[in-house]
Amino acid sequence: MIVKIPATSANLGPGFDCLGLALQLYNSIKVEVGQPFQISLTGTYSEGISTDESNLVWRTMCHLWASIDYPTPSVALTLENHIPPARGLGSSSAAIVGGLVAANALAGSPLTKLELLQIANTLEGHPDNVTPALYGGITLSIPTEEGILPRVLGQARSLKAVVLIPDLRLKTEKARGILPPQVSRQEAVFNISHVGLLIDAFIREEYSLLKEGMRDMLHQNQRAVLIPGLLATLEAALNAGAYGAALSGSGPTLIALIPETLKISVGHAMLNIMEQHGTKAQTIVLDIDTCGAEYSISQ
Numbered sequence: 253m254i255v256k257i258p259a260t261s262a263n264l265g266p267g268f269d270c271l272g273l274a275l276q277l278y279n280s281i282k283v284e285v286g287q288p289f290q291i292s293l294t295g296t297y298s299e300g301i302s303t304d305e306s307n308l309v310w311r312t313m314c315h316l317w318a319s320i321d322y323p324t325p326s327v328a329l330t331l332e333n334h335i336p337p338a339r340g341l342g343s344s345s346a347a348i349v350g351g352l353v354a355a356n357a358l359a360g361s362p363l364t365k366l367e368l369l370q371i372a373n374t375l376e377g378h379p380d381n382v383t384p385a386l387y388g389g390i391t392l393s394i395p396t397e398e399g400i401l402p403r404v405l406g407q408a409r410s411l412k413a414v415v416l417i418p419d420l421r422l423k424t425e426k427a428r429g430i431l432p433p434q435v436s437r438q439e440a441v442f443n444i445s446h447v448g449l450l451i452d453a454f455i456r457e458e459y460s461l462l463k464e465g466m467r468d469m470l471h472q473n474q475r476a477v478l479i480p481g482l483l484a485t486l487e488a489a490l491n492a493g494a495y496g497a498a499l500s501g502s503g504p505t506l507i508a509l510i511p512e513t514l515k516i517s518v519g520h521a522m523l524n525i526m527e528q529h530g531t532k533a534q535t536i537v538l539d540i541d542t543c544g545a546e547y548s549i550s551q
């Protein structure tokens with residue numbers, strides 16, 4: 253079995269801990285049943301990933317099997333990683349979602365996608381990456397008394413994402429740790445209204461509204477101290493014609509949503525400003541993933 257899981261970009265500006273989208277950049281998990289336990293790593297990013305029983309994909313698989321009383325099978329895993337870790341592109345969500353989808357499929361799929369989402373949210377801590385990783389597209393995650401209510405707002409097939417990945421790692425805990433524990437009413441109203449506009453823009457596919465809709469007061473300015481060039485690079489993306497631009501998750505990656513025609517110029521403009529601030533980076537242009545995590549079985 254092979255499970256393919258998309259990278260994700262959370263927040264999209266004002267949608268702190270609730271908005272996110274899936275990108276066509278994938279990790280995959282190959283599962284060979286009946287083999288002695290082994291975890292092999294391949295792909296662009298393997299450094300620092302454990303290959304023993306502490307591996308996050310494996311621990312997540314075991315968690316799911318334990319929760320449904322399914323006996324742990326002997327499997328060999330090959331993890332192919334193309335999502336850069338600790339960059340704000342959902343690599344840990346991809347590990348958790350991939351582990352859950354693989355373990356559930358091996359057990360005969362007793363759990364629904366919605367049930368997998370609840371487990372993923374409990375393990376990850378916030379739903380804005382796990383929802384798009386499971387469902388694809390642009391998603392809103394609503395915390396309710398019954399758990400996370402996921403909504404897919406659109407698939408934005410005509411949008412491209414310029415993703416600028418700085419050459420520095422930033423752990424989500426550190427990027428959350430610098431945020432003040434309380435927000436003012438003015439900041440709350442600003443973000444509530446801008447999330448409303450953003451949802452409207454995605455549902456109607458009126459991307460000219462993204463420039464205003466992706467503005468934020470709750471976390472981006474505050475996090476700029478950790479990412480030299482953050483605010484100037486977002487500004488450069490807008491000046492080069494991007495529909496909208498934001499910090500990707502808790503960073504340090506930045507994302508600009510653009511029409512296809514601007515994929516070279518927006519990337520250059522962003523890279524130029526980021527490097528002027530002394531931060532080396534690379535850009536890639538990606539489509540939105542519309543499917544979320546999927547598995548296939550080969551005989």
Ligand code: HSE
Pocket residue numbers: 262263268269270378379380381424427428471501502
């Ligand atoms: N929304 C989180 C944050 C990151 O900005 O801290 C992804 O869950």
